[in-house]
Amino acid sequence: MKMKVIIVCCLTLLFWNKATATTLKMAFDADPISLDPHEQLSEGTLQFSHLAFDPLLRWEKNGQIEPRLATNWERIDNKTMRFHLRHHVTFRTGNPFTAKDVVYTIERLKKSPDFRAMFDTIESASMVDEYTVDVHSTYTNPLLLNIMTYVFPMDKIFYQNQDQIIKYGETFASRNVSGTGPFILTERELGSRMELKRNPNYWDKDSGGNIDKIILTPIRADSTRLAALLSGDVDFIFPVSPIDIERTKKIKGIQLVTLPSTRILLLHMNQKRRKEFQDIRVRKAINLAINQPLIVEKILKGYATPAGQLSADRFLGHINGLEPEYDVGKALQLMKEAGYENGFRISMMAPNNRYMNDEKVAQAITAMLSRINITVDLKTLPKAQYFKEFDNHSADMMMLGWQSDTMDSNNLFEFIIACPDAKTGLGAYNASEYCKPSIDDDIRQANREMNPERRIRLMQQIERTIYNDAAIVPLYWQSLIWAAKDNVKIQDIVNDQNYPHIGDLFIEE
Amino acid sequence: MLIFLLRRLMQACFVMIIISLISFAIQDKLGDPVQQMVGMTVSQEERNLIRDDLGLNDGFFIQYWRFAKGAIHGDLGTSYYYKEPTLDVILEKLPATLELAFCAIVLVVIVATPCGVLAAIKPKHVLSRLLMIISSIGLSVPIFIIAILMVYIFSIELNLAPSFGRGNTVEVFGLWESGLFTKDGLKHLLLPSLSLAIALMPIFVRLIRAEMMEVLQSEYIRFAWSKGLSARRIYFKHALKNTMLPVITVGGIQAGTLVAYTILTETIFQWPGMGFLFMDAVSRVDTPLVSAYLIVVGGIFVITNTVVDLIYGLVNPTVRLASHGL
Numbered sequence: 054m055k056m057k058v059i060i061v062c063c064l065t066l067l068f069w070n071k072a073t074a075t076t077l078k079m080a081f082d083a084d085p086i087s088l089d090p091h092e093q094l095s096e097g098t099l100q101f102s103h104l105a106f107d108p109l110l111r112w113e114k115n116g117q118i119e120p121r122l123a124t125n126w127e128r129i130d131n132k133t134m135r136f137h138l139r140h141h142v143t144f145r146t147g148n149p150f151t152a153k154d155v156v157y158t159i160e161r162l163k164k165s166p167d168f169r170a171m172f173d174t175i176e177s178a179s180m181v182d183e184y185t186v187d188v189h190s191t192y193t194n195p196l197l198l199n200i201m202t203y204v205f206p207m208d209k210i211f212y213q214n215q216d217q218i219i220k221y222g223e224t225f226a227s228r229n230v231s232g233t234g235p236f237i238l239t240e241r242e243l244g245s246r247m248e249l250k251r252n253p254n255y256w257d258k259d260s261g262g263n264i265d266k267i268i269l270t271p272i273r274a275d276s277t278r279l280a281a282l283l284s285g286d287v288d289f290i291f292p293v294s295p296i297d298i299e300r301t302k303k304i305k306g307i308q309l310v311t312l313p314s315t316r317i318l319l320l321h322m323n324q325k326r327r328k329e330f331q332d333i334r335v336r337k338a339i340n341l342a343i344n345q346p347l348i349v350e351k352i353l354k355g356y357a358t359p360a361g362q363l364s365a366d367r368f369l370g371h372i373n374g375l376e377p378e379y380d381v382g383k384a385l386q387l388m389k390e391a392g393y394e395n396g397f398r399i400s401m402m403a404p405n406n407r408y409m410n411d412e413k414v415a416q417a418i419t420a421m422l423s424r425i426n427i428t429v430d431l432k433t434l435p436k437a438q439y440f441k442e443f444d445n446h447s448a449d450m451m452m453l454g455w456q457s458d459t460m461d462s463n464n465l466f467e468f469i470i471a472c473p474d475a476k477t478g479l480g481a482y483n484a485s486e487y488c489k490p491s492i493d494d495d496i497r498q499a500n501r502e503m504n505p506e507r508r509i510r511l512m513q514q515i516e517r518t519i520y521n522d523a524a525i526v527p528l529y530w531q532s533l534i535w536a537a538k539d540n541v542k543i544q545d546i547v548n549d550q551n552y553p554h555i556g557d558l559f560i561e562e
Numbered sequence: 563m564l565i566f567l568l569r570r571l572m573q574a575c576f577v578m579i580i581i582s583l584i585s586f587a588i589q590d591k592l593g594d595p596v597q598q599m600v601g602m603t604v605s606q607e608e609r610n611l612i613r614d615d616l617g618l619n620d621g622f623f624i625q626y627w628r629f630a631k632g633a634i635h636g637d638l639g640t641s642y643y644y645k646e647p648t649l650d651v652i653l654e655k656l657p658a659t660l661e662l663a664f665c666a667i668v669l670v671v672i673v674a675t676p677c678g679v680l681a682a683i684k685p686k687h688v689l690s691r692l693l694m695i696i697s698s699i700g701l702s703v704p705i706f707i708i709a710i711l712m713v714y715i716f717s718i719e720l721n722l723a724p725s726f727g728r729g730n731t732v733e734v735f736g737l738w739e740s741g742l743f744t745k746d747g748l749k750h751l752l753l754p755s756l757s758l759a760i761a762l763m764p765i766f767v768r769l770i771r772a773e774m775m776e777v778l779q780s781e782y783i784r785f786a787w788s789k790g791l792s793a794r795r796i797y798f799k800h801a802l803k804n805t806m807l808p809v810i811t812v813g814g815i816q817a818g819t820l821v822a823y824t825i826l827t828e829t830i831f832q833w834p835g836m837g838f839l840f841m842d843a844v845s846r847v848d849t850p851l852v853s854a855y856l857i858v859v860g861g862i863f864v865i866t867n868t869v870v871d872l873i874y875g876l877v878n879p880t881v882r883l884a885s886h887g888l
Contacts, residue, residue, distance in 0.1 A: 086599075086643065094601030166608050167601040220599040220612055223645040243644055244842055245727075245834040270727065272832050273845065276710060277726055281832075284717035284725040406845075437593030437847045444606070458603065468603065478605040 074265040075560050077541070078287040080278050084247060084271035088238070089226035090205050091218055094167035094458070096551055099203075103552045104249060104267070105145075106205035106232030109136060109155065110198065112460065114548050116367045118198055122150065122206060122233065131193045131503065132176075136201075138184040142256045144208040145231045152180040157209040159188070165218050170478060171200055171458060174500075193501050195508055199459040205232065235260070235556030236267060246270050255556070261545075262557040282307065282536055288560075289537040291551070295354045295410055301536055311534045313358050314549045315365035316456040317465065318408055320401075320418070320526040321484035327399065327449050330485075334391040336523035341384035342425045343418055345377040349529050352413045357529040362516050363465045365530050367549075369505075370462030370512030375520055377527065384425045396426025402443070403452035407436040409531050415452060443484060451484045454531065460550070462512045463499050470519060471496055487524045570871065574864045578857070582633060585856035586626050589849040595642055598847050629853070638857060639850030643843070648854035652836060657738050658728060659824055659835030665742075665755035666820075670762050675802075678770025682778065683797060693767065700764035705823055709757040709830040716753055723752045726832035754831040761823050762816065769812055773805040807874075814870030821859055 085101040109123040142150040208231035215225040236249035272278040275294040345359035361377040364370035403415035457464035472488035473480035540561040717725035729750035741747025825837035843851040
């Protein structure tokens with residue numbers, strides 16, 4: 054008790070002297086579920102990883118991969134890549150960062166239930182010398198670098214022998230952190246605040262970041278989060294709800310930054326539940342009846358990109374010119390040809406708090422489908438309940454949003470389009486029950502194809518097949534919207550994966 | 563009195579068992595807790611293993627029995643998200659809620675009593691009429707509208723008070739993190755407690771007015787006037803005392819409303835108390851925490867009602883008869 058008072062006094066004095074310390078107060082909609090970077094593969098965890106840890110390499114805004122703790126790399130043979138590590142980097146504990154930590158981290162990632170699927174393609178990592186690591190993949194893997202962006206080296210000396218990963222119990226790693234990152238965790242009140250201070254020994258001296266302290270508050274309610282920014286209680290928020298965008302734009306001293314993301318929103322038409330959906334004409338009619346540009350403009354206020362395919366612009370599988378088509382006349386004609394002139398009744402489910410305005414979008418689609426005489430019984434649920442229903446394929450049509458972990462088309466195809474297979478986990482989110490063995494072959498090949506030209510061709514072929522078959526209804530790629538005070542230069546540090554590089558954030562005094 | 567007490571305790575136990583059953587039964591309706599723990603790409607097989615570990619694949623009664631066994635020993639399970647015993651998590655957040663409720667109640671008492679009395683004494687006065695109109699409006703405006711308005715006016719436009727959170731807290735008596743003793747903490751308390759008070763006030767103003775008017779009509783007050791007692795003495799000693807009796811009862815019943823309102827207020831102001839914890843737990847499908855919260859709140863209810871009955875018994879000896887003691 055006394056000790057606490059003394060500490061508080063000391064801290065007060067400290068901050069008194071450092072009146073110039075730059076503090077960033079952030080309010081995001083979620084905070085990391087755990088301090089263990091391998092416990093859950095989620096946006097919150099990765100955002101935190103970028104604060105307290107450093108990745109070996111990271112994505113730049115232009116879609117290029119940039120060296121961080123790995124300075125350069127070369128391919129040794131078809132299955133091996135060699136990474137040269139940065140020298141003179143230390144962990145928070147003062148332990149030096151070397152190749153042993155990278156090997157240790159990759160081995161731990163292979164044990165993590167959440168990261169295992171991605172790291173199964175890596176056979177092993179071996180230490181060549183103090184600052185060189187060889188990574189061996191199980192087969193020729195074109196996405197090795199993409200996967201390596203998930204390696205945030207952990208302090209082996211600090212964690213080893215007490216590094217079990219448990220989802221629902223306390224572990225050493227979920228309560229203690231030692232990384233090389235730009236910030237050091239100083240305080241954490243689960244679910245209500247997290248404080249970090251600048252790492253004084255951070256290796257990246259060229260970074261323009263000048264934040265000394267971060268206070269991160271998770272605020273779930275959109276209106277509260279925005280009010281916190283408008284009243285000046287916080288400096289930087291994510292996300293901004295589309296309803297508030299226009300209002301926020303008009304306010305002086307507040308900036309809105311938005312980026313198109315690669316998260317695709319789509320509808321599944323379950324062909325096992327409904328024989329009508331087995332008819333390609335019906336699927337095409339549904340695709341024609343839904344007006345994606347109108348949804349984007351009216352409901353999402355333009356903060357999305359209408360989609361006619363799964364792969365976003367920066368993905369290799371993206372086919373230029375594959376735009377969503379809207380033609381009710383043609384759709385009615387197709388319905389007539391298929392023998393459903395009088396339409397039919399279907400059930401549809403969508404979440405109501407997972408994606409931007411998801412419920413309203415689902416309602417709009419319901420209205421659009423009624424124009425081709427399809428009556429939709431729509432049920433929207435909170436995400437906690439929705440995904441349970443999704444896994445059970447409880448409705449004829451279901452909404453899904455998907456962001457590729459590897460920033461590659463194939464991840465979308467594997468989870469959304471491949472034939473469902475409980476053993477391999479392929480097609481886990483294929484609520485269409487659409488199954489085409491030729492696509493599965495292409496997916497397998499694209500996973501091993503090292504020639505970029507041939508790989509692009511393979512993935513575009515899959516994309517084209519999905520389009521021709523009208524296997525699903527692509528809707529749009531959702532945008533990311535941040536807001537901040539004018540003097541907080543977030544423009545330079547946000548990216549389409551939503552892992553803001555706050556270590557490089559500059560605040561003008 | 564003893565029989566009365568025993569009977570009340572028996573009832574309380576029975577009510578608690580029912581509450582525990584219901585709160586346990588809704589767990590399944592909230593969603594899938596495992597879904598919240600794993601990333602999207604984790605296979606069904608893996609999820610099933612976790613479910614097995616957590617005992618979620620057992621039958622309802624097996625699960626309830628396990629839960630009830632723990633509950634008897636004071637163990638209401640472990641929160642999935644906080645990874646600590648649920649009771650500890652809730653008790654940690656209790657001070658914040660109690661402070662908020664306490665400040666709101668103090669505000670209500672300070673403001674509602676004089677307003678109610680004034681409206682009763684001078685029913686024709688302009689001020690009284692205005693009070694009645696305002697309280698009618700207050701009764702019908704939902705609390706979140708009030709709260710959002712407050713935030714808009716006081717924090718966004720006037721920048722007088724922070725819009726969320728609890729601010730700096732200091733530890734008092736070594737076990738209570740309090741925001742009542744720092745300027746920052748009080749500033750943060752202002753808006754949420756005011757919103758809560760405004761939501762609760764109208765009903766009390768109207769109640770005090772109605773009761774007071776009734777009391778002022780009674781024989782003994784007329785007798786007091788004819789004895790020539792001073793108006794102040796009549797109003798505030800004789801009349802108010804008898805007015806307060808039903809008000810206390812209603813106050814006990816209003817405890818429920820207070821709990822419901824704290825959930826809303828805390829959610830809007832990101833106030834790290836029990837209500838906020840509960841909402842968070844619902845959206846995270848932290849089922850043990852949701853059940854524990856319901857049981858704790860149910861317990862608070864049962865205790866308040868029992869205590870109100872007892873106070874009633876002390877104030878008005880006629881209800882002490884066991885035959886009346888419901």
